[in-house]
Amino acid sequence: MGRERVRYPAFAICFTLLLLVPLVVVVATAVNPGAYIKFPPDGFTLDWFTTAVETPRFQSSLLLSLRIAVIASVVGLALTIPTAVAITRGRRRLRPWVSTATVLPLITPDMLLALGLLIMLVQIGMASSLIGLVLGHVLIGMPLAVQVLVAALSGVDENVEQAAQTLGASRATAFVRVTLPAILPAIGSAAVFLFIFSFDNVSISLFLSAPGQTTLPITMFQYLEYNSDPTVSAMSTILIVLSLVVAVVLSRLGGLSHLAGSPTRRSS
Amino acid sequence: MTRARSPEDDTTLGRRGSWLLGGPMLVFVVAMFGYPAYLVLRTSVASGDGLESGGFSLTHYVTFFSDSLYLDALLNTFVIAVVSTAITAVLGLLYAYEITRRPGLRTVLLLLLVLPLLVNGVVRIYGLQLGMISLDRLLLDAGLRDTPLGLQYSFAGIIIALVMFQFPFMALAIYAGLSRLDVSLVEAAQTLGAPRRAVLLRVVLPLAVPGLVAGSVLTFAAAAGTFIIPAMMGGGRVNTIPQMIYTSVSQTSQWATASAFAVVLVAILAVSILYSLRRGLRSTAGTR
Amino acid sequence: MTFTHQSGTAPASTEASVPYLRLRAVTKQYPTGGGVAGVDLTVAKGDMLVLLGPSGCGKTTLLRTLAGLLQPDSGAIELDGQDLVSVPTFRRNISMVFQTWALFPTMTVRDNVAFGLKMRHVGKQDRNERVARALELVGLTEFADRLPRQLSGGQQQRVAVARAIVVEPRLILMDEPLSSLDHRIRVQLRAQLKDLQRGLGLTGVYVTHDHTEALALGDRIAVMDAGRIVELGRPVDVFARPTRRYTAEFLGLANVVDVSADGGGYRTAAGARIPDDVIAGRSDVVAVALRPDCVRLSQTDDGGTPGVVRVVEYQPGGVLHDVELTGGARLQALTPVGLSYSIDTPVFVTPEWSKAVPLAD
């Protein structure tokens, strides 16, 4: 009767497509020949892609954004991996404190975080340093990264680690050789989260980036202030394509399912 | 089957190890969140409106609560947050349940779900607005409607945008919980005479609650704190607190006023979240 | 139905009973292989049928088909004269005990047990009484307000049973409900389960791969292999006189020795002649089963086949010797405790072929 074959989630497919409509519209506006953002486009041109690639602001902002996002991911991982270990394997009394601490930035609106951070950074004289910006980005990306890592770590049987110890590995070695490889996809996902949150952030960057050092989202935002041509659409299209490639590569590596934890299957 | 964890596994990391690993995050959060939060609180009760005016005064709060402009903005903010969270939660639950039960295309769907997160919010709002305009034109041309739907520049538009922006987080949070759902629970309920709706309501929903609560808190905070979405989707027609904060700081440099707005907003957020968390936890006392 | 204990007045479990549950040519195949093919089966009211077989033999598939969790590709299932295939699971008025018990983690023991009654819209007072009785029956009254995770495995299993019986199902299905428990508790619960099923007069289908469980619980046993039922009968018959080599080997209770026809009679590979009355004129015999206690050992040459004791195992009924015969074949022999031999002792083996059971393929 075929009911046991793969069944397609009709609602999920429809809704996902609906969510993608804005992106499709953005891509479509990027090819409008006129110097304005219009949908549906009046014609077809790739000129705006040339403009986007050749605009020096976009180039330098893109590089800056990538650099900051990479640094934020690395710093974030260095901070979140030990935290996740402490939450899953640490002392009971400490756990709720650490996990509460990691959730706080998540439930506070970005703009308020930015406001507080700016007041503080001004006080300590670091208002326009890259360090403040990077740490700000880590702050907002960190909660989800911790959650992904905690989910993965609690899925790793501690007995396996202990088995490694009975086989002569030190606790640290056992963790690095046995547990870490097991949560590698989750580490990848956490890094992606940190990267995305940094790369796409507007609020924190708006308040914390140093003058003359605007990240790509801010530059695109500012570009729209003075120009109504589709260059920003073209730049966004390039980003969409790039992220699709990254996402496909990630899913090939098996990291994507860890974005949401991997499903367990019925054993029968 | 879930087996209660024995207390022995508390010893995996010693006291020193626990502090060594968990400590840096505590320091980080205190330094990057706690202290700034204190500064905002302190600034909000300063007697002047400058950054380091010092003194103590509740003037800024009095201003806030005695002006209908701000109270209306607060109400708007709250209504927007509640409605968009409720809609996102229902849609997220249906979505997560469906891809849990029907795994076809699951990886692709999750991938496409994350994709919009990578695109600048301003640009996505443009896309959404132009999409809405096209929809309006389609409906008008097809003669299905005489007037535009009025989705833009209204509460409806803000809520639609918020739902679309927050949906991926909600769906992923719920899916994370539901993907661990033991299918035999659904089957057990069926063998005990539960029709589809009862299975969803009595078995699946309670299991989805932790993810639902997490996703809702996230959505609620984001919806109450967003500046760009009401600013663009509201077309300046819907005042919200974040817009007031932005204007206070950016144009008039009224630090204390902005801080007071922020404190009020966070206080309301915290109370709402704690309240719903307590209710949520009570109803799911059984889940891990 | 009431929860009165009727132990000892169990309905006679004979083939002649009116078929209460009837399966006709039920087939359910998976694209990846496995499943069941053309299963015919009847179960009399009040009987417990055990589906016995190794994992992958299709027994769970068959059970899930009965539950309606799987739709058969073809075939008919009738319960009490009513066609079941077209009825969705939740309207079948059956219940099932799962291997993992599938207790609802968010509900207390009481709510778990009451779930099926709520689904049947049983009034609150009636519901509370029945839940209380069911919990009393499984001895969990004082745990009613606990959550499943706060109970031991055996207690959780009893909750699952209480949840299944409280709705007074027309059919109770059990999918290896004892397999994740310790041996001692398993034996204890096995007895309770049988007691309950008899006492309540429940008709059931029980899936297991453990033959001692099958022996203890089944009114009838169906041995399954590769999606088919290869042997069906009362436990005593299936165990004492299996008819198929597969059954004898799966049960592992007896020596299985290949035989071949040799001009009017059957001989083993070693040349021993099987008495004709053992074969009883059958033509499909490919092997015989010989229980270990029907094999005699001796240290003196009494005309038996020479061999060497390789393994010695103490069992409740005596000492089991694994003897390697000259030529490499192995045979198991059970001797009384006082008459055992130590490892590497050369012995002479004399099988009592007259007690052998003929096996078809």
Next chain:
Amino acid sequence: MAPELSRRSLLTIAGGLGAGYLLAGCGGDDEPSATGASGGSGELVVRTWSGVWEGAVNAMASGFESASGISLLNDPGSDTLTLLEQRPGEHDVAWLIGTDSTRGMTDGTLEPIDTSRIERFAQINSRLSDGITQDGELSGVPISYTATGIIYNRDRLGFEITSWEDLWREELRGQLCIQNAPSIGGLFLVFTGARVFGSGPDDYEAGWKAIEELAPNVQFLFNTSSDGISKLASGSVLACVTIADQGVPLREQGIETVIPEEGTTYSIQSLTVPAESKNKDAAYEFINFMLDQDNQVEWARNGKAAPSTTDVTLPDDLASELLETPAVAESLWPIDWYEFGQQIPDWTTRWQRIFGS
């Protein structure tokens, strides 16, 4: 919504209170032009806005370099006023709009322009320079301006817009978009209302009453100018009040732009000299270069803004791209940028009361 305004003001205040230690806080190494390479006699560091302005300055650079022998370093970006405060001495010339230019003067970031050193000062449209002059001190040199206009879809609207008054007509109900406060583009309409419906330019109460009456016609308030233009192009609004020249690319779409004859508001692009500039000579040389007749034309072409000097004749092709005709230049309404800047906070709150639901 002028995102660059936020940090600017924040840091302006912060800078004032936090005193000099901010100077040490600049850890950036991304901007080669801003790393203190300025100050040499042969080098000029200019600060302009990003987007179209960046390209426009780059296009002017080679001409200036060959004419003067001074090498030009362009450091475009936002938050210029903050930057000038935080990193004094790094920039020699900065582009600022009227409200920022006057504020820079008030807080001492900028030095008053020595008008005697501006060769063609007399040719600058005095309407543009008067508004940024206080007590005889000029805060910056306007090199170009952009007039406010009404861009609209005449076919669908059904009538020709000729006057500001037309914005209030019934046919435009729910079909108009204007810039949101606190950005200046929307608040300009208070001036417009005061002149059109009130007793004179200072009759702000009449202006506000006019805004209240305009509210039903306003479909939405845009925060970035591109927002209004793209909605006009998509046909979801019929008219938009914004920088007039932005309507030019929409001509092919059948969308018209008008600058009413009774006059209009405008934004100025003024070149300012930071108080701490290390190369003021080069700064004045650059300002003079930009005011040169030919260069005024070049700048107008690249920057898509009208020349500030009155004796410049634009070639036909360019004239058709820029709607600020000499007649428009004559009809500009004087704007006191000092006063306007101070009004913005209160006006913004008032604005929110009218438009916020």
